[in-house]
Amino acid sequence: MKNLKYLILFLLILLIASVYFYLRTNSLPAAVVNWSFISQSEVNDYYNMSHNYLVLASTSNSDLQTLAATSTQKDIKRAVIEKLIENKLIYAEAQKRVGNNLKEIANQKIQNALKTIDINDAVNKMFGISIENYTEEELLPDAYKEILQGRMDASGEDFNNWLENAKNNAHVFILTPGYYWDGKSVKISLK
Numbered sequence: 570m571k572n573l574k575y576l577i578l579f580l581l582i583l584l585i586a587s588v589y590f591y592l593r594t595n596s597l598p599a600a601v602v603n604w605s606f607i608s609q610s611e612v613n614d615y616y617n618m619s620h621n622y623l624v625l626a627s628t629s630n631s632d633l634q635t636l637a638a639t640s641t642q643k644d645i646k647r648a649v650i651e652k653l654i655e656n657k658l659i660y661a662e663a664q665k666r667v668g669n670n671l672k673e674i675a676n677q678k679i680q681n682a683l684k685t686i687d688i689n690d691a692v693n694k695m696f697g698i699s700i701e702n703y704t705e706e707e708l709l710p711d712a713y714k715e716i717l718q719g720r721m722d723a724s725g726e727d728f729n730n731w732l733e734n735a736k737n738n739a740h741v742f743i744l745t746p747g748y749y750w751d752g753k754s755v756k757i758s759l760k
Contacts, residue, residue, distance in 0.1 A: 596608040596611075597609050599650065599743070600653070600654060600743045600744060600750075601744070602741050603657070603741075605657050605661065612649055612650060612653065612745065614698075614702070616646055618696040618702075619645055619649060620645060621696050623645070643747065648755075650743065650755045651755040654736075654739070655736070658732070658739060659717055660710070662731070662735065663714075663716055663717040675709055675712035678712045679709070679712055736754070743755065
């Protein structure tokens with residue numbers, strides 16, 4: 570009976586958070602990672618960016634036919650959800666280790682890298698998005714990862730072991746139909 574009360578309370582909180590999130594961003598949550606939401610619009614944006622790149626990188630009609638297959642699209646979406654979950658875990662750990670200066674440090678790394686080259690046209694052609702969106706969706710998470718890896722290397726920790734343990738210990742709820750978290754990674758439901 571007590572577990573039922575907790576389940577009902579959890580579902581009620583999840584419902585309230587979903588409604589709030591939807592009204593605030595016009596997007597439902599696709600996953601929850603340690604009580605941090607990944608929105609469906611984040612999944613869609615990252616999926617579209619990945620799909621645009623794969624279409625551009627295709628060298629034959631059979632590559633394009635493979636990309637058009639439902640199973641391939643599901644697998645791309647699975648990989649996208651998993652990447653976004655990893656990004657959430659990495660950001661949380663980097664924030665814990667670096668503190669309030671994390672975004673400032675990451676932005677400085679990005680500015681230093683982009684100072685010498687202009688990639689606006691390339692990003693637009695390859696991913697079909699603006700440099701601002703690319704920075705938010707790809708460069709910032711990569712900068713956070715780089716910062717965290719640097720901190721871990723300096724203290725003799727192994728990033729890959731940490732990430733594997735973080736995934737194993739994470740509380741992940743995937744709300745996108747057709748996908749589930751098996752405790753280590755995102756899987757596609759066979760139903």
